[in-house]
Amino acid sequence: MKYVDEYRNNEQVQALVRAIRKATTQTWHIMEICGGQTHAIARYRLEEMLPEQVRLLHGPGCPVCVTPVTLIDQALELAKRPDVILASFGDMMRVPGTREDLLQVKAHGADVRMLYSPLDAVRLAETNPGKEVVFFAIGFETTAPVHMMALKEAQRKKLSNFSLLTSLFTVPPAIDAILSDPESKVDGFLTAGHVCAITGNSAYHQLAEKYKTPMVVTGFEPVDLLLGIYRCLLQLENGSYFVENAYRRAVPEEGNPAARALMDETLEPCDQEWRGIGIIPGSGLQLKKTYAIYSSREKFPFLPRETEISSECIAGNIMRGVSQPSDCPFFGKACSPERPMGAPMVSSEGVCAAYYKYS
Amino acid sequence: MKNEDFNCPVPFNDSDCVLMAHGGGGRMTHRLISDIFYPAFRNPLLEQDHDGCVFPVQEGRMAYSTDSFVVDPIFFPGGDIGDLAVNGTVNDLACCGARPLYLTAGFILEEGLPLSDLQRIVRSMRKAADKAGVQIVAGDTKVVERGKCDKLFINTSGIGVVPEGIRIAPDRVRPGDVVICSGPIGAHGITILSARESLGFETNLKSDTVSLNNMLSQLLKNIEEVHVLRDPTRGGVSGTLNEIAKAARVEIVLDEASLPIPDAVKGASEILGLDPLYIANEGLVLVILPETRSQEALAVMKSFPEGKNATIIGRITGEDNAIVKMKTPYGNYRIVDMLSGEQLPRIC
Amino acid sequence: MCLAVPGKIISIDRSVPDLAMAKVDFSGVTKDICIQWVDAAEGDYILAHAGMAISVVNAREAEETLEDLRKLERI
Numbered sequence: 001m002k003y004v005d006e007y008r009n010n011e012q013v014q015a016l017v018r019a020i021r022k023a024t025t026q027t028w029h030i031m032e033i034c035g036g037q038t039h040a041i042a043r044y045r046l047e048e049m050l051p052e053q054v055r056l057l058h059g060p061g062c063p064v065c066v067t068p069v070t071l072i073d074q075a076l077e078l079a080k081r082p083d084v085i086l087a088s089f090g091d092m093m094r095v096p097g098t099r100e101d102l103l104q105v106k107a108h109g110a111d112v113r114m115l116y117s118p119l120d121a122v123r124l125a126e127t128n129p130g131k132e133v134v135f136f137a138i139g140f141e142t143t144a145p146v147h148m149m150a151l152k153e154a155q156r157k158k159l160s161n162f163s164l165l166t167s168l169f170t171v172p173p174a175i176d177a178i179l180s181d182p183e184s185k186v187d188g189f190l191t192a193g194h195v196c197a198i199t200g201n202s203a204y205h206q207l208a209e210k211y212k213t214p215m216v217v218t219g220f221e222p223v224d225l226l227l228g229i230y231r232c233l234l235q236l237e238n239g240s241y242f243v244e245n246a247y248r249r250a251v252p253e254e255g256n257p258a259a260r261a262l263m264d265e266t267l268e269p270c271d272q273e274w275r276g277i278g279i280i281p282g283s284g285l286q287l288k289k290t291y292a293i294y295s296s297r298e299k300f301p302f303l304p305r306e307t308e309i310s311s312e313c314i315a316g317n318i319m320r321g322v323s324q325p326s327d328c329p330f331f332g333k334a335c336s337p338e339r340p341m342g343a344p345m346v347s348s349e350g351v352c353a354a355y356y357k358y359s
Numbered sequence: 360m361k362n363e364d365f366n367c368p369v370p371f372n373d374s375d376c377v378l379m380a381h382g383g384g385g386r387m388t389h390r391l392i393s394d395i396f397y398p399a400f401r402n403p404l405l406e407q408d409h410d411g412c413v414f415p416v417q418e419g420r421m422a423y424s425t426d427s428f429v430v431d432p433i434f435f436p437g438g439d440i441g442d443l444a445v446n447g448t449v450n451d452l453a454c455c456g457a458r459p460l461y462l463t464a465g466f467i468l469e470e471g472l473p474l475s476d477l478q479r480i481v482r483s484m485r486k487a488a489d490k491a492g493v494q495i496v497a498g499d500t501k502v503v504e505r506g507k508c509d510k511l512f513i514n515t516s517g518i519g520v521v522p523e524g525i526r527i528a529p530d531r532v533r534p535g536d537v538v539i540c541s542g543p544i545g546a547h548g549i550t551i552l553s554a555r556e557s558l559g560f561e562t563n564l565k566s567d568t569v570s571l572n573n574m575l576s577q578l579l580k581n582i583e584e585v586h587v588l589r590d591p592t593r594g595g596v597s598g599t600l601n602e603i604a605k606a607a608r609v610e611i612v613l614d615e616a617s618l619p620i621p622d623a624v625k626g627a628s629e630i631l632g633l634d635p636l637y638i639a640n641e642g643l644v645l646v647i648l649p650e651t652r653s654q655e656a657l658a659v660m661k662s663f664p665e666g667k668n669a670t671i672i673g674r675i676t677g678e679d680n681a682i683v684k685m686k687t688p689y690g691n692y693r694i695v696d697m698l699s700g701e702q703l704p705r706i707c
Numbered sequence: 708m709c710l711a712v713p714g715k716i717i718s719i720d721r722s723v724p725d726l727a728m729a730k731v732d733f734s735g736v737t738k739d740i741c742i743q744w745v746d747a748a749e750g751d752y753i754l755a756h757a758g759m760a761i762s763v764v765n766a767r768e769a770e771e772t773l774e775d776l777r778k779l780e781r782i
Contacts, residue, residue, distance in 0.1 A: 001622070001625060001629065004629065008688065010688050010689055013689050014689070042693075043693065044688075044689060044693075045687055045691035048691055049689065049691065089705065090631075090632075090705050091705040091706060094700060094703065114557065114703065115558075116558050116560075116631070120557070120559065222689070347705075357694070358693040358694055
């Protein structure tokens with residue numbers, strides 16, 4: 001595949017590894033924020049190739065992992081209603097709520113559909129006028145505007161049977177929360193290239209300045225990831241801290257203005273709970289009042305319910321970069337992808353699941 | 360008034376689709392059998408018209424296998440549920456080292472299934488049976504109400520004879536053996552996914568469904584030291600190799616660079632976030648045998664169209680550590696585990 | 708967090724207002740992708756995420772990155 005294969009090339013991977021070894025003189029902790037990057041790092045065993053002083057920490061950037069249990073319970077409850085078709089990305093199907101997951105309620109008769117795109121859910125609503133189509137709209141800034149595109153499409157088609165159960169997160173407040181934590185070990189960040197392709201890099205300039213921490217916009221293939229790590233190391237070794245774009249073929253400095261305008265029109269920031277971490281102020285997005293008719297929560301008001309978080313699970317520490325999966329006494333024992341105890345074991349993008357699968 | 364004027368007012372139903380009455384055991388059932396199944400499957404053993412089929416047996420060992428087919432959609436590029444049902448059981452027998460002889464076929468039909476679809480499917484079963492050199496010698500049909508099954512389900516069972524000297528079993532797998540893969544990985548699974556509307560993509564791929572018994576019997580004739588034959592259907596190449604590793608208690612190491620994965624399978628896997636190693640195949644076989652005989656085996660396999668892309672994808676590297684590993688393009692090794700559940704397309 | 712895959716635009720359909728669609732080829736797999744947010748033409752590569760093109764692959768930047776890497780290889 002063009003623009004994929006070139007960035008998996010062994011010679012360039014080895015050259016970058018050599019360059020990283022040469023540039024490293026002391027221990028540095030670098031966090032990749034995005035679950036897709038965590039997955040690629042585990043799949044290609046990139047950590048093994050790095051010098052021991054370069055420690056990778058794996059951030060909370062997997063919307064499947066950090067979607068609160070309460071929300072999953074709401075999705076399950078909606079799915080069980082005979083008048084609802086619950087549509088979702090495949091990722092969410094196996095994520096357990098308090099008692100069950102979407103595949104289980106589907107087995108008991110719920111109409112649950114797995115879709116590739118929220119736009120397909122609009123078509124589903126059009127062809128099923130007698131049912132309410134609820135799309136489980138999870139995501140970060142990359143996916144949020146896609147959900148909003150679906151909403152606008154439903155509006156254009158004057159559909160009254162389409163709504164979104166939103167679980168939307170934003171990256172900069174999470175980085176802010178991680179770096180302001182006195183326990184934080186993170187020296188530099190790889191920011192998520194596909195998020196930046198939408199948002200642009202402006203929010204990261206302030207963060208780099210505020211915490212004197214390098215931020216490197218990074219892609220998802222092995223060469224991209226190593227390039228991001230290398231550029232980040234050079235900054236750390238030089239004592240500099242600025243936003244650098246190591247994924248220029250995909251990320252223009254200004255991001256995608258059309259997608260951002262759509263988000264500005266339809267969404268507003270809110271305080272958001274992250275599974276395993278807790279509430280991070282201003283780290284979520286919710287539908288503006290003017291679009292409340294497309295909010296599943298408005299259409300089907302739920303009582304908020306307390307959810308149990310396993311007190312022994314160290315997921316929160318892992319996702320803040322304070323601990324590694326191997327530090328957890330339950331990893332691979334009581335906690336596995338079949339029986340996850342915490343968020344990072346839930347999705348294949350979660351750091352614990354990625355470690356479990358590939359090592 | 361003549362006698363023949365007293366005809367029953369209920370007309371004989373010349374329906375163009377399956378009705379509940381087709382499963383009732385009466386005249387409709389009989390017509391379904393005589394108009395559709397018999398003409399397609401015709402052979403002397405079937406025409407004994409018993410409740411079953413009686414045939415002579417040879418001395419030696421027999422292999423016996425069964426499989427059920429519920430694929431959706433029932434027609435797809437490269438095949439349909441009919442040839443899949445024949446090839447599936449033929450291949451299971453062939454992977455036991457057997458020469459497949461006879462199949463039985465059980466049909467569960469959903470009320471409303473167009474008879475033309477049924478006809479097309481049984482004809483493609485006959486064609487696949489002819490190609491594999493097997494006969495369909497007994498069958499059964501049931502009809503269920505609409506919604507109680509999805510168009511039709513087929514079960515096939517089969518019997519074959521295992522030639523002397525052949526012993527296919529995981530416990531024969533030894534360090535120093537190699538794993539040969541008979542062709543491109545993932546084509547069937549991706550074809551089926553693309554034929555379903557919900558994911559909305561098109562490919563130039565076709566299902567690889569094909570019977571492998573002719574190639575495998577030639578292989579076994581030339582090389583008795585074949586240790587294991589397995590068709591990596593559900594669970595994909597990874598699932599099958601993990602089963603072998605566990606049964607034989609050996610370590611298997613795959614070489615990622617050598618995996619024969621078609622571009623379109625790669626493309627679809629990238630878009631949907633799938634791993635080709637877990638995607639189902641239908642006309643593929645994994646052959647494990649000593650490396651010393653591997654070139655000879657490759658030559659035999661490549662002389663058949665279903666094995667023309669055969670290639671070595673891995674090696675048995677150790678004992679007692681029942682595990683499958685893969686060498687990445689960068690010289691590292693990662694574990695290739697079994698799937699926890701079904702592989703689901705992901706967006707994140 | 709977000710799978711986005713590069714594919715080549717084969718054809719563009721602008722018949723629906725505010726919903727420009729394109730047939731996009733991902734190495735032998737064709738999919739309809741909405742290109743409403745990007746300024747792209749036939750033959751361009753876009754990055755597709757969940758049915759939307761989120762950016763156009765910048766061929767010049769891609770080549771420059773590879774050239775930088777080739778320089779690094781020679782060190």
